[in-house]
Amino acid sequence: MKIKIYTTGGTIDKIYFDQKSDYQVGDPQAKEVLEKANVVLNYEVESIMRKDSLDLTDGDREQIRAKVESASSESIVITHGTDTMVETAKVLESIASKTIILTGSMYPAQFQNSDAVFNIGCAVTAAQILEPGVYIAMNGRIFDPHHVRKNVELNKFEEIM
Amino acid sequence: MKIKIYTTGGTIDKIYFDQKSDYQVGDPQAKEVLEKANVVLNYEVESIMRKDSLDLTDGDREQIRAKVESASSESIVITHGTDTMVETAKVLESIASKTIILTGSMYPAQFQNSDAVFNIGCAVTAAQILEPGVYIAMNGRIFDPHHVRKNVELNKFEEIM
Amino acid sequence: MKIKIYTTGGTIDKIYFDQKSDYQVGDPQAKEVLEKANVVLNYEVESIMRKDSLDLTDGDREQIRAKVESASSESIVITHGTDTMVETAKVLESIASKTIILTGSMYPAQFQNSDAVFNIGCAVTAAQILEPGVYIAMNGRIFDPHHVRKNVELNKFEEIM
Amino acid sequence: MKIKIYTTGGTIDKIYFDQKSDYQVGDPQAKEVLEKANVVLNYEVESIMRKDSLDLTDGDREQIRAKVESASSESIVITHGTDTMVETAKVLESIASKTIILTGSMYPAQFQNSDAVFNIGCAVTAAQILEPGVYIAMNGRIFDPHHVRKNVELNKFEEIM
Secondary structure, eight states: EEEEEEEEESGGEEEEEETTTTEEEEEESSHHHHHTOOOOOOEEEEEEEEEOGGGHHHHHHHHHHHHHHSSSSSEEEOOOOOOHHHHHHHGGGGGOOOEEEEESSOOOOTTOOOSHHHHHHHHHHHHHHSOOOEEETTEEEEOOOGGGEEETTEEEEEEEE | EEEEEEEEGGGGGGGEEEEGEEEOSOOOOOHHHHHTOOOOOOEEEEEEEEEEEGGGOOOHHHHHHHHHHHOOOEEEEEEOOOHHHHHHHHHHHGOSSSSEEEESSOOTTTTTTTHHHHHHHHHHHHHHHOOOOOEEETTEEEOOOOGGEEEEETTTTOOOO | OOOEEEEEEEGGEEEGGGGGTTEOOOOOOHHHHHHHHOOEEEEEEEEEEEEOGGGGGGHHHHHHHHHHHHHHHHHEEEEEEEEHHHHHHHGGGGGOSOEEEEEOOOOOOTBBTSSHHHHHHHHHHHHHOSSSEEEEEEEEEEEEEGGGEEEETEEEEEEEO | OOOEEEEEEEEGGEEEEGTTTEEEEOOHHHOOOOOOOTOEEEEEEEEEEEOOOOGOOOHHHHHHHHHHHHHHHHHEEEESSTHHHHHHHHHGGGOOSSEEEOOOOOSTTBTTSSSSHHHHHHHHHHHSSSSSEEEEEEEEEEEEGEEEETTTTTTTTEOOO
């Protein structure tokens, strides 16, 4: 089984650029996370874009959808900003026969106490086990995109009716 | 769903004691890992023992088995030393109706580049998804205890016939 | 000997606020750094302001100067943004009988590979050894404020004539 | 000014070897610490030995002394185990015209909350400022080898009469 990991940007990939006195999306972090985790998986990481998810357009989401649909792998993980992860998840639902897990993190992977590594572990595991469909892996749980929202105040994803 | 996490020791919980010029099993690390991961799970961590898995006896394994069997939860994660994780997994197979995931790490959770956080993410996810049975979650994959061994030279778990 | 540490903000204290999708000056990091370093020093940390050093006004610099001058301690460390650290250093030169060390970092203390901890170690040591005067401790060296500038492209402080 | 850094082993360089279920002195950590600290110093790191300081013999100390005495640099830092750092410092006192700073750490540099980086910052700064002589840089302070001891219970170095 080969897992294809697509990165789209988001907080998980944000790094600090001192010259700009700012914090911007940098190189995809998923690759380094998986290397350090010493996984025995057959996987490949590909960057589609480097955007804050609040800046994703319909065109961007279609680009992500087309990429995922054309992937030879049936197990997909997408690292994505948390703000509009649910929207992108819904756009991907039309894809058949693939298990697609979206994840991200509230703190950059480069931070000392980031949730990035834990979340990527969850997503990669879910991608190997779950039946075809689209799921969100955040805060240690697996959510149905139609029954989850990001609670911005609490910084957590939560189930909704 | 409530997840019960039992800790038994192993490298994952090893910390450095300068006074002893040595490296020994200390407080269970799983609790701190889950707190930092900001999970929305309902879970409880309980320490059964603090042993290097090479030092586990049949009596210790029976103690672990009895604890797991009597747990009210049906989703169990056990952090354990990697050297004899497979042996303990086989002892637990007689337990019915519970999804039991064993995991650990090659480097202590306290190390900067440890696989501990990633592995706990994998295990906690598998515990919520898999059908009842006993599994090993290491190196990003889920293994059947009867078809896995620890490759000591490569520091990885691998599938065997 | 008691060391007084004043914090003014800067990159060293920047943390990520997911709700704002932004990276802002947060709690002073010097206190936590010194606690983890297990120092046997007699010291006190006081926050004067939480500003990016590009936003410091003459009024702010006067506030810092007045605070330092009135300190009972003769050994002072100031954590400060790197962009205008030299300007603030020059304003402090009129203060007699105190050893004043300014430091900061190019990456936030909260980052995994930050220079913050190293730089605070340098500054705290220089504050105990150097003769009264104002100095800049960055990139492992001690600089005279009149003979140093921040090289933005290289992200380093360098000596100038 | 060029700083010569000699490494001799000790806790600062201890890493975990899973295959040995043990914690042993590995590659010198000082080099990586200085690279991450982004220093503008002219320095060189050389490993003399990789020993726990409790295992150092008179022959080992003479080897260290000979190395330091023959160094072309006048600013020397030695990373060393904390248990017998004072003994080695006293052996080096016969060396003229060099500023020699011994440091180490209570926790390995590879640990998440190690004092290693802070201590190396202190030592490297002291090596550039202090008058020729031998000093110990631990816990944020500079000590005279004749007036310091390691307090094992508290895990700190303290001044003595």
